[in-house]
Amino acid sequence: MTRELPTRWRASVPALRAVQVAFDVSEQVLRAIRLAAFESERSNSDQVRVLLGLPVTRQPQRPRLTISLSPGDYQLLGKRYKLPSDDHLAIKERVNAELIAFAEQAKTPRRSAQR
Numbered sequence: 001m002t003r004e005l006p007t008r009w010r011a012s013v014p015a016l017r018a019v020q021v022a023f024d025v026s027e028q029v030l031r032a033i034r035l036a037a038f039e040s041e042r043s044n045s046d047q048v049r050v051l052l053g054l055p056v057t058r059q060p061q062r063p064r065l066t067i068s069l070s071p072g073d074y075q076l077l078g079k080r081y082k083l084p085s086d087d088h089l090a091i092k093e094r095v096n097a098e099l100i101a102f103a104e105q106a107k108t109p110r111r112s113a114q115r
Contacts, residue, residue: 065099 005013025033037047046056069077071085078085081094 033044033047033051036051037044040047040050042050042056049056074088074091075085077083077091077095078087081091083090083094085091
């Protein structure tokens with residue numbers, strides 16, 4: 001007996017069939033791709049698709065930053081924020097607040113040291 005996928009999942013079927021491919025390239029190539037992607041406000045993979053003449057499906061709905069955190073990383077962050085290392089949600093919220101503060105500080109014009 002085969003089951004039909006729920007309607008909301010059907011649009012994801014082509015993506016499930018896609019295969020991720022990695023390319024070993026020099027630092028120079030990697031840096032050029034990253035810079036072009038940044039300047040075009042694209043992800044690195046979308047920039048490669050543009051360079052190869054492949055379609056880019058859509059802009060991200062929710063721009064995200066990702067990081068992999070090990071149990072040791074959670075311990076360090078827990079100490080930094082004075083939180084239990086197993087309270088991943090609270091740590092994530094504090095990291096998010098720190099990233100927002102960084103962005104706010106980065107957009108503030110820097111004063112010249114020679115004034």
